[in-house]
Structure formats: C-alpha cells, structure tokens
Amino acid sequence: MGRPAALSRERIISAAVVLAARAGVDQLTVRALGDELGCDPTALYRHFRNMEELHRAVGDHFLADVDVAPRPRESWRTAVRRLCRELRQAQLRQPRLAVFVRSAPTRLQNEVAITEALLRELAKGGFRAPAAARAYHALIEFTVGSATIDAALASQPVATREATYRTWRSDYAALPADEFPAIAAVASHLYQGSADRRFDDALDALLAGLESRRR
Amino acid sequence: MGRPAALSRERIISAAVVLAARAGVDQLTVRALGDELGCDPTALYRHFRNMEELHRAVGDHFLADVDVAPRPRESWRTAVRRLCRELRQAQLRQPRLAVFVRSAPTRLQNEVAITEALLRELAKGGFRAPAAARAYHALIEFTVGSATIDAALASQPVATREATYRTWRSDYAALPADEFPAIAAVASHLYQGSADRRFDDALDALLAGLESRRR
DNA sequence: CGCAGTTTGTCAACGGTGTTGACATCACGA
DNA sequence: TCGTGATGTCAACACCGTTGACAAACTGCG
Numbered sequence: 001m002g003r004p005a006a007l008s009r010e011r012i013i014s015a016a017v018v019l020a021a022r023a024g025v026d027q028l029t030v031r032a033l034g035d036e037l038g039c040d041p042t043a044l045y046r047h048f049r050n051m052e053e054l055h056r057a058v059g060d061h062f063l064a065d066v067d068v069a070p071r072p073r074e075s076w077r078t079a080v081r082r083l084c085r086e087l088r089q090a091q092l093r094q095p096r097l098a099v100f101v102r103s104a105p106t107r108l109q110n111e112v113a114i115t116e117a118l119l120r121e122l123a124k125g126g127f128r129a130p131a132a133a134r135a136y137h138a139l140i141e142f143t144v145g146s147a148t149i150d151a152a153l154a155s156q157p158v159a160t161r162e163a164t165y166r167t168w169r170s171d172y173a174a175l176p177a178d179e180f181p182a183i184a185a186v187a188s189h190l191y192q193g194s195a196d197r198r199f200d201d202a203l204d205a206l207l208a209g210l211e212s213r214r215r
Numbered sequence: 216m217g218r219p220a221a222l223s224r225e226r227i228i229s230a231a232v233v234l235a236a237r238a239g240v241d242q243l244t245v246r247a248l249g250d251e252l253g254c255d256p257t258a259l260y261r262h263f264r265n266m267e268e269l270h271r272a273v274g275d276h277f278l279a280d281v282d283v284a285p286r287p288r289e290s291w292r293t294a295v296r297r298l299c300r301e302l303r304q305a306q307l308r309q310p311r312l313a314v315f316v317r318s319a320p321t322r323l324q325n326e327v328a329i330t331e332a333l334l335r336e337l338a339k340g341g342f343r344a345p346a347a348a349r350a351y352h353a354l355i356e357f358t359v360g361s362a363t364i365d366a367a368l369a370s371q372p373v374a375t376r377e378a379t380y381r382t383w384r385s386d387y388a389a390l391p392a393d394e395f396p397a398i399a400a401v402a403s404h405l406y407q408g409s410a411d412r413r414f415d416d417a418l419d420a421l422l423a424g425l426e427s428r429r430r
Numbered sequence: 431c432g433c434a435g436t437t438t439g440t441c442a443a444c445g446g447t448g449t450t451g452a453c454a455t456c457a458c459g460a
Numbered sequence: 461t462c463g464t465g466a467t468g469t470c471a472a473c474a475c476c477g478t479t480g481a482c483a484a485a486c487t488g489c490g
Contacts, residue, residue, distance in 0.1 A: 212427070452470090
C-alpha cells in the first residue's frame with residue numbers, strides 16, 4: 001500500500017557508487033544524489049535515516065566481492081589469508097569508497113559475512129573465543145588500515161605509482177649517511193616491489209605471530 | 216609594524232587542542248575556535264590559509280611527542296614497541312590528519328627521525344637489510360593504518376566511545392546464532408576493552424611473527 | 431607632529447552541507 | 461468509495477568554510 005516507490009535502497013546505493021566513482025567521494029552529497037536520481041534530495045530520507053547510514057550501505061556494497069563461502073579443501077590459514085587478500089582487493093578496487101568502511105564496521109550484510117567467515121576459519125584453526133577475537137581484531141585492523149593507506153596510490157596508473165616509490169626510495173637514499181646510518185643501510189630495499197607484495201609479507205608475519213599465541 | 220597581534224599560531228593551536236579534547240574533533244570548527252579564543256572566527260584566517268593547514272599544524276604539534284632518542288638499556292623489541300605505540304598516540308591526537316593520507320614526496324623531519332629510529336632498533340635486533348625493510352613496512356603499515364581507523368573514535372569523548380563499542384558488541388550479539396555460529400561464539404569478546412589494548416595485542420603478535428623471520 | 435602603510439581583528443554575506451516538518455500525491459485494503 | 465499510510469516535494473533551519481570590505485592600532489617617514 002501507499003504510493004508506488006520510484007526509489008529504493010538499491011537504486012540509491014548504485015547511484016551513489018556511480019556518483020562517487022565519477023565525481024569523487026566529496027561530491028557524495030544528498031543534493032548531488034538527488035540530481036543523479038532525478039528526484040528531490042530529501043526523498044532519500046524516506047529510505048535512509050541519515051547520511052551516515054547511507055555511507056555505511058555504500059561501504060558494505062563493494063564488500064560483496066569477497067567470496068566468503070567455505071572451501072572444504074582449504075586450510076584455515078590459507079582461507080584467512082585469502083579472505084584478507086580479497087577484502088584488501090575489494091577496498092583497493094574502489095579507493096574512493098574505501099573511506100566508508102575505514103572508521104567503523106558497517107555491521108551490514110556483507111561485513112557480517114566476512115566477519116563470520118574469518119571467525120569460522122580461526123575456530124577451525126583452534127583459536128578459542130578470546131584469542132579468536134584478538135586475532136580477528138588484528139587481522140581486520142591490519143587489512144583495512146593498510147588498504148586505507150594504499151588506496152590512494154593504488155588508484156594511480158602503474159607508471160605514476162612506480163615513480164612515487166622511486167621518489168621515496170631516492171629521498172631516503174639522499175639522506176646524509178652519518179646522520180641517518182640505519183636508513184642509509186636499508187634505503188635501497190625500502191618501498192621496493194609492489195604494495196600487494198609488502199602486504200602479503202606482513203600478513204604472513206602477522207599470521208605466524210597469531211598462530212604462536214593461539215590460546 | 217601593524218596592529219599588535221592578540222592571536223598567534225601557537226595560541227590558536229593550543230586552543231584547538233583544548234577544544235578537540237573537550238568537545239571532540241567534530242566540534243573543531245572555525246566558529247567554535249573563535250568562541251574558545253574570544254575573537255571573531257574569521258580572525259583565524261590571518262594566521263592559517265585554511266582549515267586544512269590548521270589541522271596539519273595541530274598534527275605536527277603532536278608528532279614532535281615521539282621520542283626517537285636511543286635508550287641504551289632498552290631492548291630492540293621494547294624500543295620498537297614503544298616507538299610504534301608513541302607514533303600511534305601521536306596520530307590519534309591528530310585525527311583529522313591521520314585520516315588524511317599523505318603521499319607527499321617531501322618527507323617531514325619527524326617522520327624521517329622515526330624511520331631512522333625504527334630501522335636502528337631492527338638492526339640492533341639482528342635484522343639484515345631486506346628483512347629490516349620488510350619488518351619496517353609491516354610495522355608502519357599496521358601502526359599508521361590502524362591509527363587511521365581508530366582515530367575517528369579515539370577523538371570522541373570517552374562516554375561516546377564506550378557507547379559506540381557497546382553498540383557494536385550488541386549488534387554482533389543480536390545476530391541469529393544458527394546463521395552466524397562463529398560470531399555467536401565470540402560476540403561477547405568482540406570490541407571488548409580499549410582500542411589501545413587491541414593494538415598492543417596485535418603489535419605483539421606482529422612482532423613475534425617478524426622476529427621468527429628475521430633473516 | 432601628521433600622514434602613509436601594514437598588520438590584525440570585525441562584520442556581513444555567499445554558497446555549501448545535513449536535516450526537519452508541513453504538504454501533496456498516489457495505491458491499496460476495508 | 462473512502463480513508464490510511466507510504467512516498468516524493470518544497471521551504472526552511474542551523475551549521476559549515478571561506479571571502480571581501482571595512483575599522484582599528486601600531487610603525488616608520490617626512
């Protein structure tokens with residue numbers, strides 16, 4: 001009953017995704033969304049309580065890319081590593097939107113599914129409740145935090161990104177060796193290779209550490 | 216020459232620090248700062264080009280708090296842990312800046328000092344050049360990334376923050392146990408305690424993992 | 431001394447934001 | 461057929477950062 005809905009949460013969310021991808025996250029305002037949808041801006045408030053709720057929904061939207069289905073032949077460690085990698089890739093794929101899952105868990109469908117999958121695998125790996133919670137916090141903070149940092153560069157063309165890394169390396173290499181001996185000794189290895197590779201390395205180390213304090 | 220200055224960058228920055236501590240970062244507006252300083256809000260624009268520059272200045276103000284001096288009696292592990300903790304705290308005190316991902320080619324002096332200190336301690340801990348670089352990347356990505364995530368909440372008043380954590384926990388606890396068994400088993404431990412504590416736990420795990428792959 | 435120049439603070443105003451409450455419109459169930 | 465409730469529109473509010481014109485207060489110079 002009631003007036004037939006021209007809008008819906010889904011239509012609004014996809015319009016928000018399009019708009020943010022085209023004009024940037026800063027332009028994701030209630031008025032710009034109204035323009036994009038061809039309706040009055042305040043109509044959105046019939047579908048979302050406020051802007052923050054919409055932001056959470058948009059953030060959750062692109063978490064749908066993470067495949068959370070259990071894979072019987074997969075070890076818990078491989079599964080956790082894969083889940084974190086896919087979560088990272090989902091965030092890097094939409095760098096301008098990654099900002100919305102940054103500061104708070106959305107506690108929406110897809111985010112909950114990822115949480116369940118991670119905790120499921122940790123339980124399979126023998127983590128008791130408190131240790132599982134600690135490991136979950138560590139993995140999520142690291143994965144999402146690192147993605148937040150890398151997103152800005154990941155959205156650049158490869159050439160630009162490589163140039164940036166080269167600049168960083170040479171900046172460190174240019175520092176006076178007598179004043180910064182430790183940097184001088186390592187400079188050529190800093191920001192070498194891809195950010196994904198560095199993420200994998202760090203994730204492996206973190207997993208090893210978590211595994212050693214499983215209980 | 217000119218009218219005698221009642222304001223100064225320093226006065227404004229410390230007023231901003233007080234205001235943000237009392238009312239939260241969201242209340243760090245040009246008008247609220249004017250009230251705090253007892254002057255017209257737009258007077259601030261005589262000392263800062265815009266609000267972002269003020270935020271950066273507030274950030275730099277706190278970044279100086281990280282003590283990078285070597286402490287002879289301190290083990291490399293303790294030192295690394297302390298450096299990361301202090302870096303985190305400095306970032307949490309500058310939430311607006313922590314959220315703002317800078318890939319500026321000109322590294323700040325304090326940033327370089329922190330890098331040198333971390334690499335110095337890692338070298339002391341027996342990390343060869345490539346492993347030291349990997350460990351540094353992991354520690355920085357985790358520390359800064361995690362701080363970026365936590366900054367928004369850390370800047371809120373304690374009561375607000377606790378209420379938020381309670382909401383998160385109860386949201387997870389309210390999920391149907393048959394559909395999300397792994398969450399149900401762990402829900403009461405999720406987002407328990409302080410974010411600082413969770414950071415410490417994760418940092419310890421990461422350090423343990425890094426130590427085990429020191430070469 | 432008086433005038434010019436410079437710095438600094440004040441004021442009004444602009445365009446932007448999220449949000450609210452009153453109103454109009456339309457479809458469905460009683 | 462007639463409400464009733466859902467939906468969209470509209471005007472308005474309070475807030476935000478920022479700007480340009482103006483006033484005040486000091487220094488340096490003639």
